Structure formats: C-alpha cells, structure tokens
Amino acid sequence: MLALAAATDPNRTVLTGALLLAVPVALLGGLVSFFSPCVLPLVPGYLSYVTGVSGTDLAEARRGRMAAGASLFILGFTAVFVSYGALFGNFGLTLEEHKETISKVLGALTIVMGLAFMGVIGGFTQREFRFHKRPAMGLAGAPLLGVLFGIGWTPCIGPTLAAVNALAFNEASAGRGALLTIAYCLGLGVPFILTAVAFRRALGAFDWVKRHYVWVMRTGGLMLVAVGALLVTGVWDRIIGDLQVWSSTFTPGI
Template sequence: MIAAAGIEQTITSGTLVLALPLAALAGMVSFLSPCVLPLVPGYLSYVTGMTGEDLAVQRKGRLVAGVGLFVLGFTFVFMAYGFIFGGLGHWLHAYEDAITRVLGAVTIFMGLLFMGLFTGLQRTVKSARLPSAGIAGAPLLGALFGLGWTPCIGPTLGAIQALAVTEATPVRGGVLSFFYCVGLGLPFLVTALAYRRALGVFGWVKRHYVLVMRLGGGMLVAIGVLLLTGLWTELNNELRVWIGGFGTVI
C-alpha cells in the first residue's frame, strides 16, 4: 500500500504530469523517424527468426514474445539513461535555473536537427557482432538497439533526458524514460499484432516523412522554448497548486 501510494505520488506530481505524455509522444515520434520505421520489418524478422512470409501469416504468439523481449532490452538501456540524468540533475540542483535554460537551447537545436535542418549530424553506431536470430537473442538485440541507435534518435531522446535533468531525482528520470519507451515500444507490439495493416500505415508515413519530421521537430522546439524561457517551471508550479487542491476520494 505504502509503495503503491509512493509510486502514484511520483507519477501524479506536478512536473511529471506535464512531462510524461510528452515523453510517450516523443517515443512514438522516434518510432516514425526514417532511421527506425523502415527497419521495423527487419527487426521483427530477426527477433523471431521468421521470414517475411511467416510474419505476413500472423504467427502472433512468437511475434509478440520476440518483440516484447526486444522492447525490454532497449527499455533497460533508456531507463538507465534516465536514472543517470535524473541523478545528475539532483547533483546540480543548486544551478537548476541556469541548467534548465541551457538545456532549453540544446533541445531547440535538437528539434531543428530532427526537422532535417542540419544534415549529416545523425549517426548510428552499429555493433559488428549481433546476437543469434530468434527469441533468445531478442533482449540483447534490443539493448544493442538502445546503444547503437541513440545518436540516430538523439533529438527526441535528448529532449527527454533534458527533462529528466530538470526532474532532479534518479527515480523521476527513470520513470520519464520508461514512458518514452512505452511510446517507442507500443508501436512495435502493435505491428506484431497487426503486421499487414501496419505495413499499410508505414507506407503512408513514408510518403509524408517531411510532415512527420516537421511536426516532431516542432514539438521538440516547443519544449525547448518552454525550458529556455522558464515557462516550463512556471507551468509545473501551476500544476502543483492545481493538483494540491484536490483531495483523495475514498
């Protein structure tokens, strides 16, 4: 009971109430990015040991198991980032205002980078050794995805880690990163459950990549402006007051 109440208080605090949906949305934007979406069928094939033809006939049990383990692999990596950056924010709490504004400027740059205004700066670091194809290697491949694709999805992930620093505790940073992983991981699972339909949606997204990237980058720029101007802190303070005005209904 006490632990559950503590978790609920952490998630419903003023800062995270505002940050968590943005983190989940950033994860979804990462999934739709050109460096992830085109590779999804290949990932699904690799983590299940199934060919494209097998995927198309919807062997859902093996698909969901492999994808679930893959998602757990990169969730572990990204949550570790959140704990580290949240701890860094706690250590530098005395300089919170200055750091928040610097992170705001960095996040604006990340947003512009995501829009494609600075070509050549997004890179991936691919491992020369990959785990064996199939469900057994799925968690390790997920972890390698988290490590190797970090530079590629850096704009969205970087914005979330900037918010993790402002949360100023490892736990809050970890929770924030977890919601980012929910936004990134759920589309993988939905694809596993509805592979044929998902491919149709992928085709539409690919035809409208410019719009997707501009909207995603615009979201990051908006977060950066809020951080840079101090409006993020003001909004969080307003939310604390608003949430504090509600009593628990028994």
C-alpha cells in the same frame, strides 16, 4: 530535503513536479522516434530477426511468437534508456544548485536537436553506431538485440531522447527520470508490438507514413523546439508550479 521527500513519497512522485506534463511529452517523443526514417523502415527486419521468422513469412507467423519477440526486444532497449533517464535525474538532484542554468542549456540543446530533426540544420541525427557481431536470431537473442538497438541507435533517435533526458534532469530525481524514459519507451515500443500482432495491416499504415515523412519530421521537430523554448524561457517551471498547486488541492471523486 524536499527532493528526498519527493523521491520517497509515491503520491508526491506521481502528482507533483513536471510529471503531469512531462510524461505525455515523453510518450509522444517515443512515438515520433518510432515513425522516424531511421527506425520505421527497419521494423520488418527487426521483427524477422527477433522472432526467427523470414521476412516473407512474417504476415503468416503466429501472433504469440511475434508479440513475444517484440516484447523481449523492447525490454532490451528499455533497460538502456531507463538507465539514461535515471542518470540524468540523479544529475539534476546532485546539481540542484545550478539546475536553472543547466536546464536552460539543455533547453537550448533541445531546440537545436529539434531543428536538426526537421532537417533545418545538419544531418548528424541520422547517424548510428553499428555492431559487427549480432546476437543469435530468434527469441533468445531478442533482448540483446534490444540492448544493441538502445546503444547503437542513440545518435539516430538522439533529438527526442535528448529532450526526454532534459526533462529528466529537470525532475532532479533518479526515480522520476526513469519513469519519464519508461513513458518514452512505451511510445517507441507499443507500435512495435502492434506491428508484430497485425503485421499485414501495419504495412499499409507504414506506406502512408512514408509518403508523409516530411510532415512527420516537421511535427516532431516543432514539438522538440517548443519543449526547448519552454525550458529556456522558464515557462516550463511556471507551468509546473501551477500544476503543483492544482495537484496539491485536487481531491478525486468517489
């Protein structure tokens, strides 16, 4: 009954539960995914494909077209990832009785994913599925390419996405799970749009990130390990309990 109330009451959905803490984590996870070695180097190619502009002409292309192509591409993979979040959130609601145990298992998996993200174990997180048939080049094909990115690149950005889905499960609500993955998609998608509208400047920033890939990956991996450890030890739930008390008594000033 409490879970149903949380899912149907907009104020409760926003102000209680793990969202006050989980949304920033999901947003940061998306940002880390964008700067990962399996996404960042391919950004110019994606922008060229979704806008129909050759790579050599991207810097001179109209900003409106660039932004439109990037936005349509983002909508495509957002549809895929949000469905994942809603699914995990619904599982959390269905398996409420076993949520504590499953959250610990997902937390342990998140720790393993974080270590893999840092390169400490394995190399499977750099793999991806490939589709031999591509959508038409240009704005019309941009959403479909986004969908294919969401499906095909899931193993590649799996560590960060797995952490967000673990938090979605912990929310025990399809709506909240979807909201978390929307935050993740904003973290992953906004840099695409910024790159599209300021392509030449973005290339300089990309060079800096590439030179510091090791620290980018270590920072992202440590974030995932920390989230996993909080879930495994139950500290995450205790923090959420404190946030619930705070949010229930907080009255914004007028």
